[in-house]
Amino acid sequence: MERIVAHYYIETPLAIDHAAAVLAGEQSSGTFVNIPGETEELKRRFAAKVEAIDLLETVNQPAIPGIASSGKLYQRAYIKVSWSVENFGSNLPVMISTLQGNLYELTQFTGLKLMDIELPLSLTQYFRGPQFGIEGTRILTEVYQRPLIGTIIKPSIGLSPAQTADIVKVLVDAGIDFIKDDELLSSSANSPFAERVDAVMKIINDHAHKTGKKVMYAFNISDEIDNMQRNYDKIVQSEGTCAMISINSVGISAVKKLCDLGQLAIHGHRNGWGMLNRHPLLGIEFPAYQKLWRLAGVDQIHVNGIQNKFWESDDSVVKSIESCLTNIAGTHTILPVVSSGQWGGQAPETYKRTKTTDLLYMAGGGILGHPAGAAGGVKALKQAWDAAITGLSVEEAAQQYPEFAQSVAKFGKKV
Amino acid sequence: MERIVAHYYIETPLAIDHAAAVLAGEQSSGTFVNIPGETEELKRRFAAKVEAIDLLETVNQPAIPGIASSGKLYQRAYIKVSWSVENFGSNLPVMISTLQGNLYELTQFTGLKLMDIELPLSLTQYFRGPQFGIEGTRILTEVYQRPLIGTIIKPSIGLSPAQTADIVKVLVDAGIDFIKDDELLSSSANSPFAERVDAVMKIINDHAHKTGKKVMYAFNISDEIDNMQRNYDKIVQSEGTCAMISINSVGISAVKKLCDLGQLAIHGHRNGWGMLNRHPLLGIEFPAYQKLWRLAGVDQIHVNGIQNKFWESDDSVVKSIESCLTNIAGTHTILPVVSSGQWGGQAPETYKRTKTTDLLYMAGGGILGHPAGAAGGVKALKQAWDAAITGLSVEEAAQQYPEFAQSVAKFGKKV
Numbered sequence: 001m002e003r004i005v006a007h008y009y010i011e012t013p014l015a016i017d018h019a020a021a022v023l024a025g026e027q028s029s030g031t032f033v034n035i036p037g038e039t040e041e042l043k044r045r046f047a048a049k050v051e052a053i054d055l056l057e058t059v060n061q062p063a064i065p066g067i068a069s070s071g072k073l074y075q076r077a078y079i080k081v082s083w084s085v086e087n088f089g090s091n092l093p094v095m096i097s098t099l100q101g102n103l104y105e106l107t108q109f110t111g112l113k114l115m116d117i118e119l120p121l122s123l124t125q126y127f128r129g130p131q132f133g134i135e136g137t138r139i140l141t142e143v144y145q146r147p148l149i150g151t152i153i154k155p156s157i158g159l160s161p162a163q164t165a166d167i168v169k170v171l172v173d174a175g176i177d178f179i180k181d182d183e184l185l186s187s188s189a190n191s192p193f194a195e196r197v198d199a200v201m202k203i204i205n206d207h208a209h210k211t212g213k214k215v216m217y218a219f220n221i222s223d224e225i226d227n228m229q230r231n232y233d234k235i236v237q238s239e240g241t242c243a244m245i246s247i248n249s250v251g252i253s254a255v256k257k258l259c260d261l262g263q264l265a266i267h268g269h270r271n272g273w274g275m276l277n278r279h280p281l282l283g284i285e286f287p288a289y290q291k292l293w294r295l296a297g298v299d300q301i302h303v304n305g306i307q308n309k310f311w312e313s314d315d316s317v318v319k320s321i322e323s324c325l326t327n328i329a330g331t332h333t334i335l336p337v338v339s340s341g342q343w344g345g346q347a348p349e350t351y352k353r354t355k356t357t358d359l360l361y362m363a364g365g366g367i368l369g370h371p372a373g374a375a376g377g378v379k380a381l382k383q384a385w386d387a388a389i390t391g392l393s394v395e396e397a398a399q400q401y402p403e404f405a406q407s408v409a410k411f412g413k414k415v
Numbered sequence: 416m417e418r419i420v421a422h423y424y425i426e427t428p429l430a431i432d433h434a435a436a437v438l439a440g441e442q443s444s445g446t447f448v449n450i451p452g453e454t455e456e457l458k459r460r461f462a463a464k465v466e467a468i469d470l471l472e473t474v475n476q477p478a479i480p481g482i483a484s485s486g487k488l489y490q491r492a493y494i495k496v497s498w499s500v501e502n503f504g505s506n507l508p509v510m511i512s513t514l515q516g517n518l519y520e521l522t523q524f525t526g527l528k529l530m531d532i533e534l535p536l537s538l539t540q541y542f543r544g545p546q547f548g549i550e551g552t553r554i555l556t557e558v559y560q561r562p563l564i565g566t567i568i569k570p571s572i573g574l575s576p577a578q579t580a581d582i583v584k585v586l587v588d589a590g591i592d593f594i595k596d597d598e599l600l601s602s603s604a605n606s607p608f609a610e611r612v613d614a615v616m617k618i619i620n621d622h623a624h625k626t627g628k629k630v631m632y633a634f635n636i637s638d639e640i641d642n643m644q645r646n647y648d649k650i651v652q653s654e655g656t657c658a659m660i661s662i663n664s665v666g667i668s669a670v671k672k673l674c675d676l677g678q679l680a681i682h683g684h685r686n687g688w689g690m691l692n693r694h695p696l697l698g699i700e701f702p703a704y705q706k707l708w709r710l711a712g713v714d715q716i717h718v719n720g721i722q723n724k725f726w727e728s729d730d731s732v733v734k735s736i737e738s739c740l741t742n743i744a745g746t747h748t749i750l751p752v753v754s755s756g757q758w759g760g761q762a763p764e765t766y767k768r769t770k771t772t773d774l775l776y777m778a779g780g781g782i783l784g785h786p787a788g789a790a791g792g793v794k795a796l797k798q799a800w801d802a803a804i805t806g807l808s809v810e811e812a813a814q815q816y817p818e819f820a821q822s823v824a825k826f827g828k829k830v
Contacts, residue, residue, distance in 0.1 A: 042570060046572045087603060088599075091637070093638055093665045094638070104688070105719075106725065155443075155461075183516055186503070187506065190501075225669060249508040249515070250666055251669055253638070253668075256639055274520040279694050279697055280480070282693060282697070304520075309522070311520060
């Protein structure tokens with residue numbers, strides 16, 4: 001029987017093989033005493049197995065609370081643990097409980113982070129994964145050989161449908177490829193979902209009929225499941241192409257249900273991610289995280305950006321982008337969504353480090369706050385990516401492109 | 416318009432009012448530059464508001480990575496932030512994205528934990544909350560004036576339906592009130608869900624017809640949404656009374672959908688909780704967490720137990736139990752599920768500290784591993800609670816009750 005392998009980064013005050021065995025025991029037999037019925041045959045078939053232990057450094061202070069070290073030393077290590085897929089079959093939530101369940105509670109660890117998952121073929125073939133992904137999003141938007149340029153409607157919350165549509169009009173006229181709702185807005189008293197879809201899609205459809213360019217708008221459908229399905233249908237009926245879901249806030253079972261409908265690209269917003277990832281020795285790393293959401297069928301997922309306004313390092317962002325582009329048998333790749341404090345100045349470094357244009361490159365204030373307005377903002381971002389692909393530096397690009405030069409003057413203090 | 420108030424425990428290297436303002440800005444207007452359309456009227460109506468700041472100590476080391484302090488000091492504080500409920504209406508996922516979204520990403524904080532939430536009346540009245548809760552679970556099981564005594568089928572994974580039913584037979588004959596699947600098992604090749612329900616419910620229904628006592632069995636339905644609904648229906652048809660869901664693995668939108676069906680008590684298993692809570696300055700504290708799941712309608716929720724085998728302190732467990740018992744207008748209270756390394760020896764301390772019997776008190780190995788078998792295990796647990804309510808110590812109880820004395824001899828090394 002095939003096995004799933006989980007890579008953990010751990011810290012423990014105990015002998016490492018003992019700690020690893022406790023983890024494997026908790027996540028298969030699951031009790032603190034030997035009990036009747038737990039035969040050797042049963043253990044062989046269902047028990048978690050410690051596949052590898054790679055020792056790292058020792059430290060004097062525990063990363064998170066747990067049992068104290070008698071010798072005041074805490075050993076760090078990478079460990080690999082495997083389970084037979086028979087344990088959970090094709091049940092994604094139970095797979096998650098197996099890989100990410102009570103093991104975080106074990107006092108034998110003073111640090112535990114799920115770094116990556118090796119998915120066996122039976123799983124990647126069972127889950128059809130993203131229906132659109134990179135390729136499908138490009139087909140829907142007809143944007144090729146450069147990143148999609150996107151923006152977020154700001155202010156996040158408070159605009160009426162008509163006000164939102166006015167901003168959308170400015171943006172589509174400016175040549176934008178993609179627009180999204182903010183995660184703080186789904187349906188509110190002053191912007192009911194259906195009215196916003198009507199107002200926005202009228203602009204987008206008119207623009208498409210006139211110019212042939214269909215701008216993708218990610219309407220935030222995050223909600224209870226029945227409301228999500230109703231709002232999804234509303235987008236489909238209105239000839240929209242995308243729905244956004246705050247994947248952590250909604251949860252994987254409901255997200256998969258919506259992805260399975262297969263008529264809209266699903267834009268996965270990962271707000272709340274810092275809670276799951278920000279500590280170096282607790283939670284989950286993005287390479288593992290994006291695999292779970294790819295199995296569920298999410299088409300686009302946020303990865304922050306180079307020199308973002310948040311806490312995440314550039315190295316981590318680069319690793320996240322690379323993990324999205326890694327092939328998983330049987331599923332499309334997932335489109336990395338670069339955002340957070342982006343204005344174009346980060347394009348050269350982003351391209352230099354990732355060598356890809358398979359990105360949805362999002363700027364909020366960087367577009368709407370451009371000195372020459374949204375048209376200047378979109379132009380400046382396209383210029384930044386032309387420059388990046390050509391190999392120009394920010395300074396060289398600013399000399400060549402006037403709109404990008406304006407961005408540098410306004411937003412480029414850090415560069 | 417009513418406001419929701421969130422209490423955060425934070426740490427920052429910046430001036431505290433500046434950091435708090437950044438949080439409020441990110442979670443309402445949401446961009447790094449002033450942009451057209453963000454009027455003063457709109458800000459007044461929709462902006463998050465910093466309601467209070469209570470300074471705590473300063474420390475020399477940041478709790479989690481963020482921007483460095485120029486003076487090498489990091490200020491800790493409790494802050495309260497409020498939003499108009501108009502921002503998200505009755506949309507639970509968007510409320511979660513508001514309270515627990517991108518704010519965890521802010522580099523201006525080197526620690527941020529959601530401690531509690533003040534829910535306005537409009538929300539607690541809109542969400543009908545737990546359909547069963549403490550009262551309903553007692554009515555379904557006919558257990559009053561003492562904790563429900565429960566256990567988990569072990570080994571967690573690998574038993575056939577017939578083997579599971581054999582254990583259930585032993586347990587119901589022993590006088591147990593409640594039994595649950597382990598979170599690692601839902602439907603597997605060697606224990607298909609429907610077959611397990613048939614085998615288990617035959618035992619439970621036969622026992623109920625014979626004795627009048629209906630044991631509650633929490634079948635783990637955690638899965639994709641359509642499978643969960645099918646398995647829920649199977650339990651209802653088989654005259655079961657409870658379904659278990661791994662709430663973190665499944666997610667709140669799908670959990671609420673199942674709770675809304677209202678025919679079964681929903682047993683909320685919080686595996687993965689350590690990831691969300693274990694760091695003192697990252698994630699969410701239980702008082703806030705259980706309110707979210709009460710709004711979704713979960714009837715029973717895990718809280719660990721006194722002297723548990725996991726990392727959690729007794730103080731934290733007591734606080735969790737108390738928060739479950741707190742009244743929220745318009746919703747039933749939620750039944751705290753005490754588990755993890757429990758065998759009865761912790762009953763006196765649990766009662767002494769919480770003064771409640773409104774508990775589902777779970778022992779796994781503590782029952783099935785009892786020297787006199789499951790009957791002795793269940794008897795010992797009931798004795799432990801009789802003793803606890805009477806005010807006996809563990810030693811006094813062991814002198815009075817022979818089965819409890821056997822538990823002390825086998826499991827009581829730590830006492």
